[in-house]
Amino acid sequence: MANTVKIFDTTLRDGTQGEGISLSVEDKLKIAQKLDSLGVSYIEGGWPGSNNKDIEFFTRVKDLKLQHAKITAFGSTRRKETLPENDVNLNRILEVGVSVATIFGKSWDFHVHKAIQTTLEENLAMIYDSVKYLKSNGLEVIYDAEHFFDGYKNNPDYALATITKAQEAGADWVVLCDTNGGTLPHEISAIVTKVKQTLAVPIGIHAHNDCELGVANSLAAVMAGAEQVQGTINGYGERCGNANLCSIIPNLQLKLKYNVIEEQQLASLTKVARYVGEIANMHMPVNQPYVGAAAFAHKGGIHVSAILRNSSTYEHIVPEQVGNKQRVLVSELAGQSNLLFKAQELGLEFDTNNEQTKLLIEQIKQMEHEGYQFEGADATLELLIRSAYGKLEDIFTLESFKIIVGKSETHPVSSEAIVKIRIHGHTEYNAAEGNGPVNALDNALRKCLVKYYPGIQDMHLVDYKVRVLDEKDTTAAKVRVLIETTDFHSTWSTVGVSENVIEASWMALSDSFRYALLGRTPSGALPEEQKERLGVINH
Known part of the structure; x- marks a missing residue:
């Protein structure tokens, strides 16, 4: 013993x-x-x-x-x-x-x-x-x-x-x-x-x-x-x-x-680590051993091809032993094996000889060339794959948004966003203030969605990153915005790219809401379980 x-x-x-x-x-x-x-x-x-x-x-x-x-x-x-x-x-x-x-x-x-x-x-x-x-x-x-x-x-x-x-x-x-x-x-x-x-x-x-x-x-x-x-x-x-x-x-x-x-207690380790990090308001390093988001993440096509046959080829333990999960990252380095893994994970049929699949691969590589980075934005990638296979319900569509930023000599900078979206055949129009343009957009979009999905009140942004992609273009440079969101049950990341930081932020922000409302999160919850948790109103 x-x-x-x-x-x-x-x-x-x-x-x-x-x-x-x-x-x-x-x-x-x-x-x-x-x-x-x-x-x-x-x-x-x-x-x-x-x-x-x-x-x-x-x-x-x-x-x-x-x-x-x-x-x-x-x-x-x-x-x-x-x-x-x-x-x-x-x-x-x-x-x-x-x-x-x-x-x-x-x-x-x-x-x-x-x-x-x-x-x-x-x-x-x-x-x-x-x-x-x-x-x-x-x-x-x-x-x-x-x-x-x-x-x-x-x-x-x-x-x-x-x-x-x-x-x-x-x-x-x-x-x-x-x-x-x-x-x-x-x-x-x-x-x-x-x-x-x-x-x-x-x-x-x-x-x-x-x-x-x-x-x-x-x-x-x-x-x-x-x-x-x-x-x-x-x-x-x-x-x-x-x-x-x-x-x-x-x-x-x-x-x-x-x-x-106990074995079942060890299987809760990742959940405990992330819960404590959330309460302490400390962002966990993605490469933290055992419990980090990238601890069992694979990017190179050869690696992915191998783990599809046997995960022990590139993993020293079974991730579920510590409550983590295997992830495959898709990038310009990815081969067909990476997308095959992702498709299987989503329950989609994936035929490498299918014209649709070839177009998807080319689309991903073109978007990577334009500045997208999917290895840190699994949620946006899933939306992209589901859309390519016709498995994406367009839960809401943007009709317009406006942002007003103002400052006077006696008052600090203020931001107000006005958002107009189409959802379940209805037009929703709301305005909200925030401590910045993105926060105002977030608040206005929530006000539009909350009557249909009251559970989104449990969602909040935990990280917001902006990366200038080509410094030589100075203030006209294209930027990449990466947003990380959590609902205390799981965490997901989305990405947007544009010459306009507000548009890039909207892309990442709207994808974050779409991903949550799909009924599927990185924790692998079933659609009905997720909808019940989010409090979806049936029409």
Whole structure:
């Protein structure tokens, strides 16, 4: 039977130290529920001694009735020359009513002298007294040995003495932290091996990604004997981030055969990663391993031809194991195999000798030549293929739109869009304001469509990119607009190209709505399921 590794998630504490991330209490509660459903063993909710928001989280999280995870509160060892029972930080951990405390202490003699400015002996006493105090109050205690690897490399005897003190005081776990993220995997392996020979208590690893080795260092520690891994969803965290649990979990489970989470929980990994990214308002890199949109995407015609015969030719796992899916990108590099894959995915008959198919291939290549890029706009490509095969219902048609942009000396720039469309035999005419022309167009189009499709209120744009295609034409240059849209269930991208940025934006925007209303999303939902979710009004 494979060994078991416990996952300790610190997205809600260490992850929030990442630049641009700020989570409300509601956000943290939602993420905690997702982490629990993923099957992590510990969720570090925050530092109650540092702010009232975290105190509120610990109060409200008790109502969630989590099934798998233990909630843990974070804090530091007692202050120097202070009794633990008089230490505000330690008592706040007790007051919030958690069953698990995670406290950190100094392992690096340099930090003892420079950061907390005390003696080596007093630091050892701070560690011992703090762990002992929390244990005497009935808590499970995880001791995080901050800067352990730097401390060990500088003074191994003292670094080992600090974690030995934690063990003597009754710590349930000793976690070795690569706080500066500068240690290499072979060093991690050697030092963890030494610690395993020294301690009887189970140990864990807390790695940072400053050398882009957070995942590698975590795996090295586990292979050397660590039984707990701390990290964050999508690797969020200070500076370059923490070790990324979205890579660590599948690597441990699928590659190294450790017991980490249940198979069905692993299959929700992509959904959890994208949900947390959405709540944190952080755009996920498309090439993020395992859970990124491009993790199992194929572009070259030879590759696609091979995966049509056997997907393992160019995929290291089955994408569905982590809840992702295989994608084929169509571009000027694509051959017939790419379009064959797409057609099969859409349930369309595809005959490479068919004149219609040849015309479609030529159309795609001509559009690519004009500046379109379908590899990042699967939704527009699907609309194009469906149209070529006569499988596209023209849900709405544009009659006209106008945009008014104004500014006065005393007022900021304002935008208003007036949209007139034809839908289900009716003419809809609406105006709306926005913080820019595209936002105004989006709002006006929604007002036209919402009475027929009330569910579109759940859709919103998450990314808008403009690329100038030929800089030498300066302000007359053709531009490509790429829009990414989500409805919290799935995400899709559309593209438009024109010499006019507003027209290109309209192309991408209208395609985004058409794609959603087709009744099919990248998640593969059936038409009736999608229509029910969007609240389609039947006429």
